[in-house]
Amino acid sequence: xxxxxxxxxxxxxxxxxxxxxxxxxxxxxxxxxxxxxxxxxxxxxxxxxxxxxxxxxxxxxxxxxxxxxxxxxxxxxxxxxxxxxxxxxxxxxxxxxxxxxxxxxxxxxxxxxxxxxxxxxxxxxxxxxxxxxxxxxxxxxxxxxxxxxxxxxxxxxxxxxxxxxxxxxxxxxxxxxxxxxxxxxxxxxxxxxxxxxxxxxxxxxxxxxxxxxxxxxxxxxxxxxxxxxxxxxxxxxxxxxxxxxxxxxxxxxxxxxxxxxxxxxxxxxxxxxxxxxxxxxxxxxxxxxxxxxxxxxxxxxxxxxxxxxxxxxxxxxxxxxxxxxxxxxxxxxxxxxxxxxxxxxxxxxxxxxxxxxxxxxxxxx
Numbered sequence: 001x002x003x004x005x006x007x008x009x010x011x012x013x014x015x016x017x018x019x020x021x022x023x024x025x026x027x028x029x030x031x032x033x034x035x036x037x038x039x040x041x042x043x044x045x046x047x048x049x050x051x052x053x054x055x056x057x058x059x060x061x062x063x064x065x066x067x068x069x070x071x072x073x074x075x076x077x078x079x080x081x082x083x084x085x086x087x088x089x090x091x092x093x094x095x096x097x098x099x100x101x102x103x104x105x106x107x108x109x110x111x112x113x114x115x116x117x118x119x120x121x122x123x124x125x126x127x128x129x130x131x132x133x134x135x136x137x138x139x140x141x142x143x144x145x146x147x148x149x150x151x152x153x154x155x156x157x158x159x160x161x162x163x164x165x166x167x168x169x170x171x172x173x174x175x176x177x178x179x180x181x182x183x184x185x186x187x188x189x190x191x192x193x194x195x196x197x198x199x200x201x202x203x204x205x206x207x208x209x210x211x212x213x214x215x216x217x218x219x220x221x222x223x224x225x226x227x228x229x230x231x232x233x234x235x236x237x238x239x240x241x242x243x244x245x246x247x248x249x250x251x252x253x254x255x256x257x258x259x260x261x262x263x264x265x266x267x268x269x270x271x272x273x274x275x276x277x278x279x280x281x282x283x284x285x286x287x288x289x290x291x292x293x294x295x296x297x298x299x300x301x302x303x304x305x306x307x308x309x310x311x312x313x314x315x316x317x318x319x320x321x322x323x324x325x326x327x328x329x330x331x332x333x334x335x336x337x338x339x340x341x342x343x344x345x346x347x348x349x350x351x352x353x354x355x356x357x358x359x360x361x362x363x364x365x
Contacts (some may be wrong), residue, residue: 003178008143008168009034011179015150016074018044020185021100023049023073025062027081030114032104035076056081060088060101066206067097070196072154076102078122078170080111090129094210094221096195098157099136102150102166105175107333115333116170118255121310124165125283133225135163136232137283141240141259143177149281151182160232161195164167167283169306171256171335204271215237238281239290247276250294251346252315254280257336261304264341269307275345283311291318297327299354300324302344305338323353 006014007234012265013035016024026036035036043050049066053059066073077085080250082103090279105120107113122217128135136156140146146168153164192198198205242249250267253261258279268275278294293314296299303312309360312327319325328344330336 001180001231003180005176006143006179007034007174007176008146009104009173010038011181012150012166012168012173013038013042014181015147016153016183017046018184019072019151019154021048021072021074021154023063024075025032025051025053025054025059025066025073026075027053027059027077029056029078029081031103031106031116031173032078034074034173035102035104035278056084057088058239060085060092063099063101064088064095064097065101067092068095068197070192070198072098072100072158074100074102076104078104078106079108079117080106082120083123085128086123086127088129089135090131090133091210093129093133093135093206093225094131096161096210098154100153100157100164100166103168104167105167107331113333114170114182114184116172116256116306116335117331117333118169118257118306118310119331120167121283121305121307124167125286125310127161128165132222134284135165136160136236136285137165137253138238139167139281139283140172141255141279143172143175143221144179145281146172147179147181154261156236158193160228160230162228167255168327169256170333173213191360201286201333207340215259220325233285237285237287237290238284240279240281241285241294242277242279244276244278244294246274247298248274248302249276249302249345249352250298251275251277251302251304251341251345252280252291252311253277254283254311257304258305260335260337261341263312264338264345267338268342268345273345273349286314288318291315295322297320298323299356300326300348302326302328302341302348304328304341304344306335324355326351
């Protein structure tokens with residue numbers, strides 16, 4: 001299939017259409033508004049439901065109600081809008097209905113600006129609403145990868161009856177790249193899921209709720225959710241690596257920054273510095289075992305993010321002080337470039353030499 005040129009936001013929307021989304025609810029906020037605008041045109045063309053809500057609060061609750069019927073539905077927003085959706089996300093998780101959310105991050109905190117950022121890591125990876133649960137969080141680095149992850153997001157949401165968040169940033173949403181679009185999935189026909197609310201006539205009574213006044217019943221729900229999360233952690237980890245086979249130093253970065261770090265790795269290699277890249281694609285579940293295996297073979301780790309060090313905490317948890325960890329973070333919408341990353345690598349090398357008494361230990365064969 002031939003590739004065509006797509007803007008990131010519009011590519012995500014088209015991929016969702018091809019994946020079978022039947023209802024979209026959203027509210028405009030830069031830098032994701034093109035996704036909503038694309039849906040406003042294409043959903044009616046395909047006989048599907050589009051509704052611009054009066055707020056992000058309304059959009060997430062419309063998504064919640066539609067998801068209860070077993071209908072593939074989604075919303076999209078950017079950082080302040082996702083903050084407003086947190087309560088609804090928690091209701092969706094407790095009710096175990098499938099929902100897909102796209103978050104195209106912008107600078108913060110507060111209203112911040114419309115520049116790219118990765119400052120939503122905490123709010124979507126660690127919380128996505130109150131309570132003991134995690135959303136599945138997928139972080140693409142290219143427009144093609146965004147399309148591919150969007151295409152499988154509804155399968156994951158329905159497989160686990162859970163929230164799936166596609167986490168991009170303003171760069172990914174606004175850039176244009178050649179993309180090979182997947183085919184349309186069949187979206188009509190078939191029986192609704194056995195749990196869906198479809199009207200009580202001719203079937204047993206069904207209830208979807210997040211309210212459990214009995215402590216014992218609520219604990220039982222939580223134990224069930226933890227068992228589901230354990231299955232997701234076991235089966236849905238995704239990551240990518242670049243030149244890690246002989247790496248002495250490792251960069252860990254996700255999304256747009258992970259893509260930029262690939263260039264820094266190649267440049268460092270031309271100077272004789274053996275650097276590799278570990279790029280988590282699932283931010284939750286975080287690829288802990290896969291990163292842990294690499295830590296045994298490298299001498300130091302550089303974490304690069306467009307924030308003050310949010311994924312850094314997960315990396316440090318895996319490293320456990322076995323090797324030095326250095327951090328490079330740019331904020332306010334400033335994108336770290338290879339010219340920023342290379343000096344940070346040299347700083348990391350200095351930390352390794354200092355820790356090892358100026359003797360750099362060899363990488364095990």
